[in-house]
Amino acid sequence: MTPDATHDPALTSWVASAQAPGCDFPIQNLPHGVFSTAGGAPRGGVAIGDMILDVGAALRLGLLRGEAAEAAAAPSLNGLMALGRAAGLRRQVSALLATHSPAEAHAAALLVPMAEARMHLPTTVANFSDFMASIDHCARLGVRRDPKNPLPQAFRHLPVAYHSRASSVRVSGEAVVRPHGQWPREDGSVRFSPSEAMDFELELAVWIAGENALGTPVTMEQAPGRIFGVGLLNDWSARDIQRWEMPPLGPFLAKSLSTTVSPWVVTMEALAPFARPAPAIEPPPLPHLDSGWNRAHGALGIRMQALIVTPRMRAEGAAPAVLTDTDFAHLYWTCAQMVAHHGSNGCNLLPGDLLGSGTASGPEDSARACLAEILLTGPVTLPNGETRNYLLDGDEVIFRARAEAPGATPIGFGECRAEIAPAIAWPA
Amino acid sequence: MTPDATHDPALTSWVASAQAPGCDFPIQNLPHGVFSTAGGAPRGGVAIGDMILDVGAALRLGLLRGEAAEAAAAPSLNGLMALGRAAGLRRQVSALLATHSPAEAHAAALLVPMAEARMHLPTTVANFSDFMASIDHCARLGVRRDPKNPLPQAFRHLPVAYHSRASSVRVSGEAVVRPHGQWPREDGSVRFSPSEAMDFELELAVWIAGENALGTPVTMEQAPGRIFGVGLLNDWSARDIQRWEMPPLGPFLAKSLSTTVSPWVVTMEALAPFARPAPAIEPPPLPHLDSGWNRAHGALGIRMQALIVTPRMRAEGAAPAVLTDTDFAHLYWTCAQMVAHHGSNGCNLLPGDLLGSGTASGPEDSARACLAEILLTGPVTLPNGETRNYLLDGDEVIFRARAEAPGATPIGFGECRAEIAPAIAWPA
Structure with missing residues (x-):
């Protein structure tokens, strides 16, 4: 748990709101959650600025890969947490959302405004x-x-x-x-x-x-x-x-x-x-x-x-x-x-x-x-x-x-x- | 919860062991559980004498029917309990296992000796x-x-x-x-x-x-x-x-x-x-x-x-x-x-x-x-x-x-x- 490049204060995101003063979700954060939009089923997302990256959509476009990303796309994060800590996925998501990411144009289409999303419990809480x-x-x-x-x-x-x-x-x-x-x-x-x-x-x-x-x-x-x-x-x-x-x-x-x-x-x-x-x-x-x-x-x-x-x-x-x-x-x-x-x-x-x-x-x-x-x-x-x-x-x-x-x-x-x-x- | 015909002390089962003195599971009992046998997946059963009635097998033969029976066949009984109390299913199972049941020959083939079964938790215990x-x-x-x-x-x-x-x-x-x-x-x-x-x-x-x-x-x-x-x-x-x-x-x-x-x-x-x-x-x-x-x-x-x-x-x-x-x-x-x-x-x-x-x-x-x-x-x-x-x-x-x-x-x-x-x- 030593700070690495994903924590660099100089790191910025192509999602402009992530740089807003006082923003909870700069690119150094990247928390996981479960969200839905009108008519849609709950699915996993990552917060960036005032937007949510739809993890499943990013997987389908090949912008993220691996079992941690698949688990992070699910309607509850129990599967993600079953894999242990999520350092590898963090590095992937950070690279995708960083300024000058070659995938910016594709990923930008997968962002959901937080204002249009409903949030759900992150996991099915067994205990x-x-x-x-x-x-x-x-x-x-x-x-x-x-x-x-x-x-x-x-x-x-x-x-x-x-x-x-x-x-x-x-x-x-x-x-x-x-x-x-x-x-x-x-x-x-x-x-x-x-x-x-x-x-x-x-x-x-x-x-x-x-x-x-x-x-x-x-x-x-x-x-x-x-x-x-x-x-x-x-x-x-x-x-x-x-x-x-x-x-x-x-x-x-x-x-x-x-x-x-x-x-x-x-x-x-x-x-x-x-x-x-x-x-x-x-x-x-x-x-x-x-x-x-x-x-x-x-x-x-x-x-x-x-x-x-x-x-x-x-x-x-x-x-x-x-x-x-x-x-x-x-x-x-x-x-x-x-x-x-x-x-x-x-x-x-x-x-x-x-x-x-x-x-x-x-x-x-x-x-x-x-x-x-x-x-x-x-x-x-x-x-x-x-x-x-x-x-x-x-x-x-x-x-x-x-x-x-x-x-x-x-x-x-x-x-x-x-x-x-x-x-x-x-x-x- | 008034005693009815399923509680009649005169009622007997064609499963002989159900009439053994001191038997825990006479036909007046009929408890639900989840069991498996060697190589098989857990499934719902009802105890009778020293045997277990395989509820799913009875459903497939048409000896039991209805959503309660279907839920009672599952690998956990949460679905059965979601339906509330199980009085209707009890009457069906009692009739099937009672002496002179016309389905005896078919049902007898569906009994699993308790001695050959492994028992599982009845439900997925959420709380x-x-x-x-x-x-x-x-x-x-x-x-x-x-x-x-x-x-x-x-x-x-x-x-x-x-x-x-x-x-x-x-x-x-x-x-x-x-x-x-x-x-x-x-x-x-x-x-x-x-x-x-x-x-x-x-x-x-x-x-x-x-x-x-x-x-x-x-x-x-x-x-x-x-x-x-x-x-x-x-x-x-x-x-x-x-x-x-x-x-x-x-x-x-x-x-x-x-x-x-x-x-x-x-x-x-x-x-x-x-x-x-x-x-x-x-x-x-x-x-x-x-x-x-x-x-x-x-x-x-x-x-x-x-x-x-x-x-x-x-x-x-x-x-x-x-x-x-x-x-x-x-x-x-x-x-x-x-x-x-x-x-x-x-x-x-x-x-x-x-x-x-x-x-x-x-x-x-x-x-x-x-x-x-x-x-x-x-x-x-x-x-x-x-x-x-x-x-x-x-x-x-x-x-x-x-x-x-x-x-x-x-x-x-x-x-x-x-x-x-x-x-x-x-x-x-």
Whole structure:
């Protein structure tokens, strides 16, 4: 994962929008996704500027070749991720889209404007596991449980995680219906009604490459090769339901109501320039969660933001308001450590499986990456004077992120967004 | 779900072994499964006596017909479960296999001896959720945490559950590799090594029929129709790993090491004669977890046993020794309540999804359905004088179950069995 010619900041694309200032998808990025256009079936694409390269069409014209390109053209990317990391395909796509590519005229006809495309889930998610890798998130919320020992007992020894729900993972843009649930009220009665504490959690989505047989663990040496790429993930949480149901088996209905992911999978190849040393932790990780590679390159510098648009802001034409401004590099555990921990018992991780990093909070107050943390200091006041505790119907939460590093072309992630839809009328 | 002619104790089959005393699969049962024979692909079958009816072969001869039969012939039963409950197909198969069936001669040629078949997972398990519905299990194990309040805070208000791991669900017969994991030792050091506390949990497997769209809850009126059938499930648990990793997000690697299910899905139609009133609970269930049907028919009388064969017993040719003898009717929450709770937040349950009931312990000491409970009173002494704390390598755990009720032909579940294989040598 050493930066190469595909990362050269001097590299440009014949797709003009890829050079636009602040563009998420310059030629140094080239994330994979699944899209469709009116009347068409879902198929694989690569983002470039404000366009999508139709991978299958490029294959048919002979502009791309090989089994990775064939898998990247499919209606879900599980097959691509089954092949492992995608460095070779990246080099092909980069050459095709680079300025002075001899194939520009042919390839230009295969571009689909993002504005005309509908995005789909990148994979058929067979398994979704969610971690809790931010020490700032845990420490802030743990104080309520035990001021002297706010961290979970194992937090400094392993990346704490739980199995979450695969069937309710949805792609950016699909509304989230406010769930019904039960919890105790101040008078001690336990009642069932729509949640009154809808929250977001700003996380990184980690997409798994390759497969290990059940019973065969994943080592730290193997872990980097088991991460195809990353995106953004909103681990929607109904806090009232969660606090009641959680002891001792963990969150259940508070999380399975819906999980939103961004449609573009930014490959680990694209992120090579943004690798950083893993944080030094105490106690040091046990050998099965440690490696020289991880110490040198395990962390990722990715600036992540959560924004909100309320119905009134929408009516006023106001810009989204920033709720959270954090960096993924704050996390205590790295993605490689999450994967190695997950596989350390021999659990089989499948291609296209999804991991959530957990709420990516940082130490600053501005880096609190969910409302449960933000509200510890009182309600949020938005630029138009509105206030918020938990989310109200019609509120839309938007995640954005950019990887930045000295000497590298910044790359973005696109958006992960969804609006809270009102609870249904309970069936009579 | 009223018993009909297919449940008549006077009904017999032309398959002689179906009438053998103690047979799990008389004509009143007719469970569905997926099997293969040497060199053949997996395909759907129905158990009768010690034989399997090849459903696809019966379709091709015109002995069965319709979309349910076609779905029941497939290499996984997700399609059958997508059609909902299978009452119509049951009547067809019952007529075909009944004594004096005019098609006996043709159908007899389509029977495959179980002894020559390999069984497969009944469905492609997209989601697996595990409940904790036994008050006896919770109360016994909770005493260690809090002697005055041994039950989880929400236990009497909802069936507590967690999302578990789908990828590591395996069919009866596949060995379970002892997992590596980390936990603190008496000297305070946290180390990583093979688990020293391998346990079984005797549970019912609940297989989901039909599908609700994300955001559309499952009501108690719909819940019985969302259960295709049941089997046996061993929720293998590494207790040392579990105690360390569990707070606050629940069990993770302690469970994802492997889960074993029995291959035959006993339909809710077959279980009609064994329905019982749900237990009266206090406080009474909230309306969304209550129904007249559930109060009258929600519980199931199923005697369930866990047995062990140690390597020494195997060498001595000893019969399996009973560790647990319990009844599913002891459970505090019914299967319909589990399904309605799971869907109450709008979580979409998919056809072929798997629920575990949680350890099906009862109030008697003999009805403790996992070693963690049994060992509360000291090590187990087996009939040959061997003792056990947690499971040792080579130990095989076998689950068996029978539904019995006055005036009904008893039906069985076949076996759910697996042996503990030694931990691997950790990769250098």
